[in-house]
Amino acid sequence: MSNPIPPLVPGVCSWSLQVTSIPELASLMAQLGVDSTQIACGDPHHASWAEGEAMPAAAKAAGFRMTGAMLGFPGEDYTTPQTIKESGGFGPANLRHERIERLKWALDRTVALELTDLMLHAGFLPEPDSADRRPFLDTLAKAAQLAAGHGVTLAFETGQESALLLRRTLDELQQPNLKVNFDPANMLLYDMGDPIEAVQILGPDIRSVHVKDANRPKVKGQWGEEVPLGQGEVNIPRFIQTLKQVGYAGPLMVEREVGDQAARIKDIAHGLAVVRSALAAS
Numbered sequence: 001m002s003n004p005i006p007p008l009v010p011g012v013c014s015w016s017l018q019v020t021s022i023p024e025l026a027s028l029m030a031q032l033g034v035d036s037t038q039i040a041c042g043d044p045h046h047a048s049w050a051e052g053e054a055m056p057a058a059a060k061a062a063g064f065r066m067t068g069a070m071l072g073f074p075g076e077d078y079t080t081p082q083t084i085k086e087s088g089g090f091g092p093a094n095l096r097h098e099r100i101e102r103l104k105w106a107l108d109r110t111v112a113l114e115l116t117d118l119m120l121h122a123g124f125l126p127e128p129d130s131a132d133r134r135p136f137l138d139t140l141a142k143a144a145q146l147a148a149g150h151g152v153t154l155a156f157e158t159g160q161e162s163a164l165l166l167r168r169t170l171d172e173l174q175q176p177n178l179k180v181n182f183d184p185a186n187m188l189l190y191d192m193g194d195p196i197e198a199v200q201i202l203g204p205d206i207r208s209v210h211v212k213d214a215n216r217p218k219v220k221g222q223w224g225e226e227v228p229l230g231q232g233e234v235n236i237p238r239f240i241q242t243l244k245q246v247g248y249a250g251p252l253m254v255e256r257e258v259g260d261q262a263a264r265i266k267d268i269a270h271g272l273a274v275v276r277s278a279l280a281a282s
Contacts, residue, residue, distance in 0.1 A: 005067050007249035008240075010275045011036030012268055013210060015047040015070065016254070018261045022051055022058040029064055032269055036065040038119065038208065038253045041106045043072055056112035067251040068117030068155070068208055071106040073099050076121070081190060081223060088160065089123025090139045093132065103143055107150045117207060118147065119181040122156040125169050137173060144175035155179045155207040159186025163198035170205055179207035183255070184234045185214035189224040195234055196242050203246030210255040211236070211275055226258050229271035236274055241282040252279075 011034050019025040029037060040047035042055050049055040059066060075095065077083040090096050103120075110118045122140060126133040147154045158166065158180060170178060180202050184195030199206070213232035217224040230236055240252070254271040256264045 005036060005065055005251050008244075008279060009036050009065075009251050010034060010211075010272050010279070011038065011065075011067060011251055011253045012272070013038050013040075013070070013253050013255040015040045016256045016264055016268060018264065020048065020050050022049065022055065022062050026062045026064060028265065032265070032272060034272065035063075036067055036251055036253075038067050038210075038251070039069055039113070041069050041071050041109050041118075043074065043102070043106070047072075056109060056114075059113060066113060066115055067253065068119055069106065069110045069113055069115055071103065071118060071120040073102055073120075081221060085124045085160070089121045090136060090143070091123030093135065096139050100139070100142060100146070104146060107147055107152055110152050111150050116151060117153050117155060119155045119157060119208060121160065123160065125161045125165055127165065128168070137169065140169075140178070141173055141175060144173065144178045148175075148177050153177045153179055153207060155181035157181045157186065157210070158183050158198065158202070159190045159192060162193050163187075163201040167201050178205075180205045181208045181210065182206045183210040183212055184239055185210075185212035185226060185232065185255075188214040188216050188233055189226065191216050191220070191224060196238060199239070199242045199246055199248075203248065206243070206246070206248050206250070208250050209243065209248070209252050211239075211252050211271065212255045212257070213271075226256075228256075228267045229254065229274040237278040237281060240275070240278040244282055 014037050017028050042049040051058045077087040126136050187195045213227050213229045213234045215225045215232050254268050256267045
C-alpha cells in the first residue's frame with residue numbers, strides 16, 4: 001500500500017457510517033478523530049458511492065488511509081440466520097459463477113484503490129461430510145487464484161461457521177493468500193462459539209479485524225443482538241489482549257450495523273474510545 005497502516009491502529013468501516021460519498025466519509029472520519037478506514041467496494045447491495053467508477057481516484061486523493069476493501073454480493077439476505085445461510089457468499093451453487101464474476105470486478109477495484117486486501121463473507125462453509133464441500137472448496141480455491149493474479153489477499157469474515165471448521169478449511173485449501181477477517185461479534189450473533197478461543201485457533205491467519213460487540217441469541221435459530229462496544233459478551237479488553245498475544249499487528253476497524261446514521265456515529269465514537277482504552281491497558 002502507498003500509505004502504510006501502523007500496527008493496531010483504530011479505524012472505522014466506511015459502510016457503518018452510511019455515507020454515500022468520499023467527502024462525507026472524510027468529514028465523518030475527521031469528526032471521529034480517525035484516519036484509517038476499511039472501505040466498501042461500492043457495489044449497490046453493500047454500499048454505493050456517488051462517485052461511481054471515479055471512487056478509487058477520489059478515495060486516494062482524500063488523504064485518509066485505507067486498510068482494505070469490502071465486498072458484498074447482490075442477493076445476500078440477512079433477515080434471519082437461515083436466509084443468509086441460503087443466500088450468502090459462494091453458498092448458493094446456482095450463483096457461484098455470477099459471484100465469481102462479481103469478485104473479478106471487486107479485485108479490479110481493489111487494485112484501483114492501490115490496496116492489497118479484499119474482505120468478504122465466503123458463505124456458510126459445508127461440514128466435512130457434506131456432498132457440497134468439495135465443489136464449495138473448489139470455488140474458494142478459484143477465488144484465491146483469481147485474487148493472487150491481482151496480488152490481492154482475500155480475507156473471509158468469521159461467524160458463519162465454527163473457528164475449527166474455518167481452520168480446517170484454510171488448512172485443506174493451502175492457499176497462502178486466503179486469510180481471516182475476524183469479527184468477534186459475528187461468532188456470538190450466529191452462536192458459533194467463543195470469540196476469544198477462536199482468536200487462538202485462527203491467530204496466524206487473522207489479517208484484519210472488525211471490532212464489534214454482541215450478545216448470543218436467546219432462542220436457537222434466531223439472531224443474537226448487536227450492542228455498542230463494551231456492552232456485550234465479547235469482552236473487548238480481553239479480545240484485544242488476546243489478539244496481541246497471538247501476534248496480530250493489523251488494524252482494528254470499529255463496525256456498527258444497527259441504528260440510524262446519528263446513532264451509529266455516536267456508538268462508533270464510543271467504540272473508538274473503548275478500543276483506545278483497551279489498547280492502553282493491554
